[in-house]
């Protein structure tokens with residue numbers, strides 16, 4: 250037998266064996282009482298069904314197979330939950346069993362998953378990290394103490410839009426909001442601006458965070474065929490190692506400077522979150538670097554993309570924008586910046602934010618969960634290790650819950666008690682249960698203030714004379730759901 254025939258023979262027989270094993274496993278899987286789902290192909294399972302917008306394709310599949318559905322993604326059994334009732338079952342009634350994370354291979358880069366509050370299982374270490382986050386950053390007292398800092402950052406955002414207005418230039422809304430989110434976080438933690446508020450210097454960091462999101466969110470064969478993990482065939486882990494390395498280097502430098510300063514002044518000041526973290530954990534510097542990496546990755550793009558989508562919807566729906574401006578004029582006064590304390594008196598603005606989260610949840614499948622034991626749901630059994638995706642995007646557009654679900658209608662939330670804090674499972678953009686987003690209280694302060702201030706300080710027009718109804722509303726999928734075409738809008742002077 251020549252070499253070519255041998256290779257062909259080898260490939261064919263290997264494929265046949267894998268196909269047989271896979272078929273055998275699939276039959277076994279059916280017997281294991283899993284929820285229904287599309288028939289998987291040998292070896293690749295249902296991978297081809299994902300497409301490049303998995304939130305949309307899985308929503309469509311759920312219409313055929315139901316709100317609890319099994320997919321075989323390569324070798325990984327995945328269950329997709331697509332209704333508020335099932336989300337409540339997993340995230341509230343059986344929260345503990347569903348609280349582990351399915352860790353993408355990319356997150357093993359530089360062993361980030363070993364020290365990360367996002368990826369650790371619910372254990373003693375994770376509880377400690379969450380406690381530290383709550384006490385050092387997100388408690389009511391901490392957030393109140395840092396409100397003037399956030400006010401300054403929003404002032405800078407409005408000043409930047411003012412400069413664009415004078416120069417007749419459009420604002421790239423997502424990019425500007427990203428600089429603000431980045432500086433809010435970097436000032437809260439390190440007391441420094443990581444971005445010049447009036448320039449594009451945040452672009453590199455934004456690209457870095459975006460690249461991390463894309464790498465973590467993109468289909469990686471290794472995640473579906475864990476046996477190939479050491480090979481890293483698409484190079485995802487290699488690239489992630491470089492991105493993590495650059496971010497950790499940046500934060501390591503800032504922490505090093507702070508430690509030197511504390512040694513010089515010989516006192517443990519408590520001026521910002523870094524001081525608070527060092528006071529609790531100075532001996533464990535590595536843990537602080539990692540926590541900062543988590544916070545910047547989890548907190549910047551989610552916040553700025555929410556603002557970009559909210560502005561996009563307002564420019565797409567001029568009547569909603571007009572009503573929001575009228576409310577602001579009446580409550581705050583035309584042309585003024587919004588204070589955090591004003592938010593409670595702005596029900597229409599709050600409704601716009603909820604409607605944006607309903608229709609454009611930034612993290613459409615939450616951060617993937619995994620069951621850490623065999624679990625029974627709706628009479629089915631999810632075997633230990635099953636990956637679980639909660640399709641928040643589908644839940645937000647479920648016609649049984651939301652009349653006219655694709656229309657942007659903030660009015661649906663006026664007089665409604667539904668909130669985003671993890672108790673109303675029809676609307677869970679921050680997740681729910683013990684793994685709910687710890688940054689929720691910060692996000693719910695900064696997003697309405699940024700949006701309200703921008704629309705109360707200027708009139709807005711789409712760049713290039715695009716009519717509202719022609720505005721491109723396409724998304725691109727990563728771990729966060731971004732606007733495919735950046736929103737560019739011209740701020741117009743009010744009087």
Ligand code: HEM
Pocket residue numbers: 366367368379434543544545547548549551552555611612615616678679680681683684685686687688689691692
């Ligand atoms: C609009 C803004 C935001 C949205 C929509 C959002 C959404 C989410 C979601 C869906 C999760 C997963 C929850 C789950 O699995 O149930 C999450 C986790 C997390 N978020 Fe956020 N987030 C936002 C802002 C922030 C901010 C500002 C921070 C911090 C500065 C932050 C830090 C985190 C962390 C550390 C986790 C992991 C928690 C854990 O696994 O225990 N997020 N976020």
